[in-house]
Every structure is written in structure tokens, then in C-alpha cells.
């Protein structure tokens with residue numbers, strides 16, 4: 001029998017979250033850092049995101065996905081972080097024992113002192129199942145199309161209809177157009193685009209691709225291959241209006257209906273999940289409900305900026321270092337209560353304000369000229385003006401420890417709300 | 424009289440709404456940018472819109488069949504399609520390092536196309 005590896009920390013997934021977590025744990029002082037990735041290379045989803053727009057906050061320049069990943073991969077290469085590629089983590093127990101498999105070691109256990117979950121997200125496909133019609137070839141998720149075109153060099157079709165206006169769908173509308181395909185239109189059931197404004201501008205407007213809001217696909221035609229789809233306008237209750245239904249010829253229906261955190265392992269470890277984000281409930285050092293198991297990146301919540309993913313991972317790396325060095329968490333977990341126009345926050349709970357805490361959140365409704373404000377025990381401790389807030393765009397607000405420690409009180413209640421800025 | 428022009432900054436996902444005030448064809452003021460890039464962007468959208476080019480080229484002998492590439496800086500928006508077409512025929516040989524010039528002076532813009540990542544030789 002081989003000896004069981006007992007690293008200081010084992011990180012599951014080597015996308016931007018896993019890479020930054022590994023580096024941060026290492027730089028904080030952990031000696032034995034193990035980074036486990038099921039794919040053949042590091043970088044997670046970034047190698048297929050060949051467009052630019054990554055890194056504007058951390059690097060103050062706009063990089064492509066592969067560029068952004070490369071910077072972290074180069075740094076990891078200069079350390080003695082134990083990188084295990086082609087290795088899938090199959091199981092994780094609440095006591096942190098994990099089981100993994102690869103072709104050289106077979107099935108093996110790891111008994112790390114701490115764990116950082118960085119498994120990222122997967123694409124929603126639910127809508128596909130709900131659309132009536134046949135199940136022909138030519139129905140594909142936007143992420144799969146991205147992989148085919150950008151990694152494997154295969155065009156999945158010629159005439160596209162895109163359902164959903166999530167970012168990946170918008171990016172792919174431009175991509176297939178540049179590759180010689182044709183996009184008849186993007187159909188979005190909601191009254192607002194699902195993706196970032198910048199992507200609507202540079203991917204649709206620039207290429208004259210129409211965006212049909214409050215529309216959906218009602219039927220898929222074709223038995224072997226998609227031959228077309230029916231689309232219709234929807235009413236306020238998102239019910240298709242029969243009289244508006246029309247046929248569009250296409251050979252490919254691309255679905256871009258959002259991402260969901262990938263949490264099979266978290267469930268196995270008995271980690272408490274947030275029904276709103278779909279990821280683990282974490283505190284300010286990204287520790288989950290299970291002691292010594294941390295989480296960061298899209299596994300926690302779908303962050304739209306990769307920079308925020310990396311920041312969350314840095315916090316998790318430092319958290320793991322503290323945990324392994326005997327600094328167990330203390331203090332009661334105080335839930336950050338989402339007040340007016342706040343859908344959720346990450347972290348969801350805060351234990352102390354000894355260190356600066358960044359709260360990331362999404363709003364429920366789009367609004368212009370607002371103020372986000374955080375109050376502790378009813379007293380405002382942070383305030384941030386925003387010109388524009390939209391549900392697809394995450395907002396960050398920083399809590400500075402000085403603001404509270406002066407009061408010296410025990411933290412009983414935290415609330416975050418978004419209100420119109422008076423004037 | 425000042426004319427207003429509305430733009431959305433596309434340089435990062437914050438998507439700042441920009442308002443450019445123009446007086447007699449000259450930029451008088453830009454409002455709404457969270458950073459300097461936005462101000463410059465609005466001025467460019469007004470005078471001469473530019474875009475980055477990102478695509479892939481074929482690579483021989485690499486770990487993967489395609490190499491992602493990008494323009495070193497933006498090129499005139501109207502030339503993006505032509506640039507991507509020119510790159511469709513390019514085949515490079517592994518290994519490649521991030522930043523290596525793949526295609527100098529794309530469609531005579533003076534801008535080089537560079538590799539977006541390292542791509543080592545396939546370990547056969």
C-alpha cells in the first residue's frame with residue numbers, strides 16, 4: 001500500500017479560483033499545498049474564453065481568458081505546489097478525507113489538514129428539457145459550443161438561434177459570426193438582457209445581431225438534425241402568446257441560460273448550501289459550515305468578474321493557512337441580512353470585523369443612482385454610491401475594521417440594503 | 424451648444440454608462456467613467472471606434488490543435504472581420520510562448536497579433 005498523502009491543504013479544481021487559492025496558501029506560509037484538477041491542463045474554463053475583458057481590476061489591463069490563466073500558471077510553476085492533473089476527486093468526507101482517481105495512481109485517498117473547494121460551475125440545461133419538440137442533433141449549450149470552436153476547432157452549425165442572453169451566449173454570438181456562421185437572433189424570456197451590458201454592445205450591436213427580449217423558443221423542429229424552431233413573445237407571466245408564434249429556420253439552437261455552482265462534493269461533505277446562490281454558505285475567510293473546508297470562485301456563487309473569483313480565492317488561501325496553524329474560527333456567525341433590493345451576499349455570514357471584509361452582492365431589480373449601505377447593530381459602517389445596478393452585475397462593498405472596532409460592541413446584526421440616493 | 428453622445432464602456436464588465444459632451448466636433452467632457460480607460464474609450468468611440476481582435480489560429484505539433492491569439496492593441500472596428508479572415512489561414516508551429524508575435528501588422532493597421540498563452544509541443 002502506498003502511503004496516504006497528508007498535505008496542509010488540498011485544493012479541488014485548478015481554474016482561476018484554485019490557482020489563486022494555491023498561491024495564496026503557499027505565500028501565506030503553508031508548506032505542502034496540493035492542487036488537484038481533473039482536466040489535462042490548468043486554468044479551468046479560462047482557456048476556452050479567448051475573448052478579452054479579464055483582469056481589469058487586478059492587472060489594470062484587459063487580458064484574454066488564456067492570458068489571465070497564464071499569469072497564475074506561470075507563478076504556480078515557480079513554486080513547489082504539488083499539481084495533480086488528470087485527477088478527479090470522487091468523494092469528500094466531513095472529516096476532510098478525500099478519494100481521488102487518476103490513471104497512474106488508480107483510486108487513492110488524501111487526508112489533508114484543510115480543503116479548498118474550487119470546482120467552478122456547470123451550465124444550466126433545464127430549458128432544453130422543457131422545450132417541446134424532438135431531440136435532434138444541433139441543440140447545444142453555449143459553453144460546449146465555445147469549447148468546440150475555441151479548443152477543438154469544430155463549427156457546431158451554420159445557422160444559429162440563441163436562447164438566453166447570458167454572457168457566454170452573447171460572446172458566442174459574435175464568435176460564430178466571425179467564424180462564418182450566421183445568428184438569426186438572440187431570444188431572451190426576461191425583459192432585460194441576462195448578460196453584461198458590455199457584451200450586448202460589443203457582441204450583438206457591433207454585428208447587427210437582433211436581441212428579442214420577452215421572447216422564448218416554443219418548439220424544436222427536426223428529427224435527426226434541428227431544422228428550425230418556433231419562437232414567440234411571452235406575457236408578463238412568461239407564458240408564450242400563441243398568436244405571436246413564428247417559425248425560424250436554423251440548424252443549431254444554442255442555449256445560454258446561465259451557470260450553476262458545481263456542488264456534488266460539497267453535498268457529500270455535508271456542507272450547508274445557500275438555496276439562493278446554490279453554493280456553500282461561507283464566512284469572511286471563505287470557510288464553509290464544515291470546519292477546515294473552504295470554498296471560493298464559482299462554486300460559491302457565479303461571480304461575473306474573474307478578478308472577484310481570484311480575490312475570493314486569496315481569502316480562502318489565507319483562511320486555510322490560519323486554520324492549519326491553529327487559528328480556528330471564533331465568534332458567532334452573524335448572517336448578513338439582505339435588505340431592500342438585495343438578492344444575496346457573499347460571504348453570507350460574518351464572524352468578526354477584525355479584518356477588512358468585502359461583501360459581494362446582487363440586486364433584485366435594476367436601478368439608477370443608488371446607495372448601498374451596510375449597517376451593524378443599526379449603525380451604518382459602509383456606504384457606496386452606484387450609478388447603475390443590474391441583477392447580472394455583481395457589486396462589491398468594502399467594510400473597514402476601523403469603522404466598527406471604535407464602537408467596541410459585540411456584533412449582533414448586519415444588514416445590507418440598496419436605496420435610491422437622495423438628492 | 425453641446426451635443427450629448429451616450430456610450431457604454433466595454434473595457435471591463437463594470438460597463439460604465441458614459442456621456443460624452445461634444446462642442447463643434449470636439450470632445451468637451453466625458454462623464455460616468457469609473458476609470459481613465461472609460462474616458463479614452465468614449466473619445467475613441469466618438470472619433471474612431473476601435474476593437475480588440477481575439478480569435479484562434481491553427482498550430483502544428485502542439486498539445487492542442489488551436490492557439491488563441493489577440494491583437495496587441497485595438498484596431499479600427501471596421502477592420503476586425505478582415506483581420507479574422509486573414510488569421511483563418513495562418514498555421515504556426517509549437518512551441519509558442521504567450522506574447523510571441525504570430526502575425527505582424529495585421530491588415531496594415533500597424534498592430535501585431537500575439538499568442539494569448541503558452542502552448543508547448545505535444546509530448547508524444
Ligand SMILES: Cc1cc2nc3c(=O)[nH]c(=O)nc-3n(C[C@H](O)[C@H](O)[C@H](O)COP(=O)(O)OP(=O)(O)OC[C@H]3O[C@@H](n4cnc5c(N)ncnc54)[C@H](O)[C@@H]3O)c2cc1C
Nearest residue numbers: 013014015016017037038044045088089119120143297298
Ligand atoms: C462554459 C463557461 C464559459 C464561461 N465563459 C466566460 C466568459 O466568456 N467570460 C467570463 O467573464 N466568464 C466566463 N465564465 C465564468 C468563468 O467560469 C469564471 O469567471 C471563472 O472561470 C470561475 O473560476 P473557477 O475557478 O471558480 O471555476 P472554473 O474555471 O470552472 O474551474 C473549475 C475547475 O475545477 C475542476 N473540477 C471540478 N470538479 C472537479 C473534481 N471533482 N475533481 C477535480 N477537478 C474538478 C474543473 O475541471 C475546472 O478546471 C464561463 C463559465 C463557463 C462554465
Ligand code: SF4
Nearest residue numbers: 432435438439458461
Ligand atoms: S470606465 Fe473603467 S471601470 Fe468603467 S467599464 Fe470602463 S474600464 Fe471598466
